[in-house]
Amino acid sequence: MSGHLEPIRQMLEARLKEAAPTRALRESLLIDHVSDIADMNSQAAEREIAGQYIGNSSTLARRIRSAIERLKNGSYGVCLRCEEHIAPKRLRALPWAELCIHCQEDADRSGQQEQRARITIDRAEAA
Ligand SMILES: [Zn+2]
Numbered sequence: 062m063s064g065h066l067e068p069i070r071q072m073l074e075a076r077l078k079e080a081a082p083t084r085a086l087r088e089s090l091l092i093d094h095v096s097d098i099a100d101m102n103s104q105a106a107e108r109e110i111a112g113q114y115i116g117n118s119s120t121l122a123r124r125i126r127s128a129i130e131r132l133k134n135g136s137y138g139v140c141l142r143c144e145e146h147i148a149p150k151r152l153r154a155l156p157w158a159e160l161c162i163h164c165q166e167d168a169d170r171s172g173q174q175e176q177r178a179r180i181t182i183d184r185a186e187a188a
Pocket residue numbers: 140141142143144145160161162163164165
């Protein structure tokens with residue numbers, strides 16, 4: 062790995078530690094098969110919040126891990142879709158970026174379209 066990428070790798074490793082769900086949090090999700098029914102609602106809510114936290118953070122952790130992989134194999138900073146270089150400014154803001162800004166905008170747009178389509182379907186079913 063070339064020297065100028067080393068600080069990026071270190072920064073990504075540090076972010077990965079923050080992003081990876083902690084063992085304690087994971088265990089706290091497992092312990093509460095409890096008999097205390099009175100407390101069930103608040104526990105369910107807590108579990109849901111914790112579950113969302115794990116969901117989001119493991120997505121980020123996965124992205125960071127694959128960015129570290131790309132650093133190692135020399136493809137870091139190259140758009141996974143069009144293989145153009147991702148703008149340095151974008152990489153500074155989002156070091157684990159997988160797509161260049163054009164492909165990302167494209168992906169966002171089609172994501173929004175999918176979402177709109179789902180909403181339309183939901184409404185049609187509700188009607
Ligand atoms: Zn691209």
